[in-house]
Amino acid sequence: MTKNINPFYNIIISPRIIIFFIFILFLCSIKAHNVYAHKVYIFAWAEGDTIYTESYSGDKRVSNGVIKVFTASGDFLLEGKTDTDGNFSFKIPQQTDLKIVLEAGMGHRAEYLFRSDDIREPVKEEATPETQDGLDTIKKHSTGVSTEELRKVMEEVLDDRLNPISKRLARIEDKKNNSLTDIIGGIGYILGIMGIVIYFRNRATPKQ
Amino acid sequence: MHISEGILSAPVLLSGAALAAVGTAIGIKKMDYDRIPQVAILSAAFFVASLVHVPIGPTSVHLVLNGLIGLFLGWVAFPAILIGLLLQTLLFQYGGLTSLGVNCINMTLPALVCFLIFGSGVRSKNVKISLFSSFMCGFLSVFLSSLMVAFSLFFTGEHFLTVAKLVVIAHLPIMIIEGVITIFCVRFLKKVKPEILEVVYDKKY
Secondary structure (H helix, E strand, C coil): CCCCCCCCCCCCCCHHHHHHHHHHHHHHHHHCCCHHHHCEEEEEEEECCEEEEEEEECCEECCCCEEEEEECCCCEEEEEECCCCCEEEEECCCCCCEEEEEECCCCCEEEEEECHHHCCCCCCCCCCHHHHHHHHHHHHHHHCCCHHHHHHHHHHHHHHHHHHHHHHHHHHHHCCCCHHHHHHHHHHHHHHHHHHHHHHHHHHCCCC | CCCCCCCCCHHHHHHHHHHHHHHHHHHHHHCCHHHHHHHHHHHHHHHHHCCCEEEECCEEEECCCHHHHHHHHHHHHHHHHHHHHHHHHHHHCCCCCCCHHHHHHHHHHHHHHHHHHHHHHHHCCCHHHHHHHHHHHHHHHHHHHHHHHHHHHHCCCCCHHHHHHHHHHHHHHHHHHHHHHHHHHHHHHHHHCCHHHHHHHHCCC
């Protein structure tokens, strides 16, 4: 008895069943647009001399997660735990690239590479003492505030304003492209592999 | 349940990779080319299933569907789940490339074991036995997977009992949901195309 070479013979009576399965898959993928729901990730940004980190598992914060900080080459620097809001901050240990690692339990781990050029040293003007004194007194009398105090205030205000922007930037850098695309792409790859295997198998069997 | 990169120690990763390679080789050998579309659809179902999340307390867990896949494919579950895991790693960064072997073993070995134990029960004409076996197949495979994840973490130095309790309890809703899903799929296919369950036994999968 010749084997029926229709590759779909063994799994369907009618195309309805295949359509049923693909429909179920599609329903699941539409609901599952938030691909990050299963991933843990950590963001970090600098304010002044402190690095702040936030740890997430999907949309939730990771509390009591272990944070380890390494140099870019892997030397261990320091360790800590996130609080209940998923935050952990530490003073910048050295002015190099840092690798910040989050271990959230149950086998989940995430890394963030913190670049040292994200930290900018406050610009120090070169000025001779006498002119600086003179300038300071003039400024003090006119505005009531010295250069140093002004600089401090500006840094604080800028940190305040830039904080949410740094956070969003860190998120964007980590996010890959649209996840529905990836889901459909993955299903496509599987069907493609299936097609290739069937093609080569049909070539191998002699046609009757 | 996917273990990420950089957590497990090298011996664990290597043994996982070796076992997964052996299993996949056996699975490919036993694969009947006529049934490749079925393998592909189940692999795609596995791929998408991990995106369906159930929030549990501080974390969230996802569907695994390995019981269902093991029931319909037997040994061929190895290549199906491996391809699903590989694509998840490449596209979503779930799990990792080095831990691919370990993740594959953790999810496929329970599927295989449950297939061997409950396969004949599922095919039986007695409705009660069939229902019970289907539910247990779905339930037990997630349970064993949780234990194997805890095992893998244990060999990397974590305390087994604490991790095991955590993972198993977190996945309890998933176990129940998968048991129910397996029941529905088995009943539907028994009515529509009962040969699917029989073919797996014909060819001595």
